[in-house]
Amino acid sequence: MLNILGFIVILSITVIIHELGHFISAKLHNVKVEKFSIGFGPVIFKKIIKSIEFLICIIPLGGYVKLAGDERSKFKNLPYEFLAKSTFEKIRIVFFGPLFNYIFAFLIFWIIAMLGIPYEEPVVGKVLEDYPAAAVGIKEKDRILEVNNIKINSWTKMANTIYKSKDKVFIKVKRNDQILDFVVPLKSKEFKDFFGKKRYVSVIGISSAGIIKFERYNFFMAFFKAIQLIFSLTLTIIYGFFLIIVGVVPFKEAVAGPLGIYYITSEAMKIGIVALLNTVAILNLSLAVMNLFPIPVFDGGHIAIFLFEGIRKKPISEKTENILTNIGFTIIGILFVFVFYNDIVRFGSKIFLK
Secondary structure (H helix, E strand, O other): OHHHHHHHHHHHHHHHHHHHHHHHHHHHOOOOEEEEEEEEEEEEEEEEEOOEEEEEEEEEEEEEEEEOOOOHHHOOOOOOOHHHOOHHHHHHHHHHHHHHHHHHHHHHHHHHHHHOEEEEOOEEEEEOOOOHHHHHOOOOOOEEEEEOOEEOOOHHHHHHHHHOOOOEEEEEEEEOOEEEEEEEEOEEEEEEOOOOOEEEEEEOOEEEOOOEEEEOOOHHHHHHHHHHHHHHHHHHHHHHHHHHHOOOOOHHHHOOOHHHHHHHHHHHHHHOHHHHHHHHHHHHHHHHHHHOOOOOOOHHHHHHHHHHHHHHOOOOOHHHHHHHHHHHHHHHHHHHHHHHHHHHHHHHHHHHOO
C-alpha cells in the first residue's frame, strides 16, 4: 500500500509541476484559465477558486489545464483567449510545461548533489576463477589505485577505464600496507548497455566489494554538478530515443509505462531518499524531453503547428486540426496499449508474485 501511495504521489507531483508551467505562463500572458486538472476520468475532488475549477480525477496518469479559447470551434477572438495570442506567446505557454519539469529535475539534482551522490569504492569483492585477474594474483579486498596511470576514485571509473582498454591494462593496487603493480591481459565479454544495445567490453574478472560512500558538494559546487548531471542525462535520453526510432534498440526493451514506473519507484523507495529523488528527477526529465517531440497532442506537436502557422501567416483549418488531433490520440492509444502489455510481461511477475 505504501508503494502504491508513493507512486501516486510522485506521479501527481510530476503532473502538477508540468501543468503549473502551463498555468503560470497562461496567467503571465493574460489568458483566462478555466480548469486545472490532475488526472483523468471521474472527478473525486472539485473546488472553484476565482472562477477556476481545480479538479482531482481518479486516474493519476496525466492532467491538463483548460484555457479559454483553446478550441477553434469555440474561439471568439476575445483578448483573454489562448488562440487570440501571437505565435510566440502561444509557444511560450505550451513550452512552459516541459520547461517546469526540466527546472524541477535540475533543482532535485542540486539537492542530491548536496545530500551526496553515492559511489562505490574501488575495492575488489570477488575474483572470478579462470579470469585474468585471478591468474596474475589480484585478491579480494585489494584497493585499486590506478589503471593505466589514471588515478581511480570509484568503481565506476575503474570499470569504464578497463572496458575501453585493449589487450592489457596496468593496474596499481593497495593491499594492506603494500603497493603492488600488475599487468593484466584482457578478456572480451558481451553485454547489453543502458539502451539494451549489445556491446563488447574488456573485463578482467573482478566484482565490487559493494562499499558505498557519498560525495557531497557545497551549495555552489552542487549547482554546477546539477548542470553537469542534467546535461549528460538529457543527451542520454535523446540518444536513447534516437536509437529506438532508428531501430537499433527494440522499443519493448527501452520503454517503461505505468507498471514499469511503479516498479522502479518502489525499488527506489527501498534504497533510500537519494535513489527516490533521483528517480523523480529522471521521470521529470524524461517527461520534458518526450513532451517536446513533434507528435500531435504533445506539447511539441502544438509548438510545431504554431510555428507552421506563424510561417504561413495563416491558422490551419479546424478540420486539419481535428485530423491531427485524432492521429495524435491514435498514436498515444496504440503506444499505451503496447507499453502496458510490455510492462506486464517485463514487470508483472516482479510486482504481483512477490
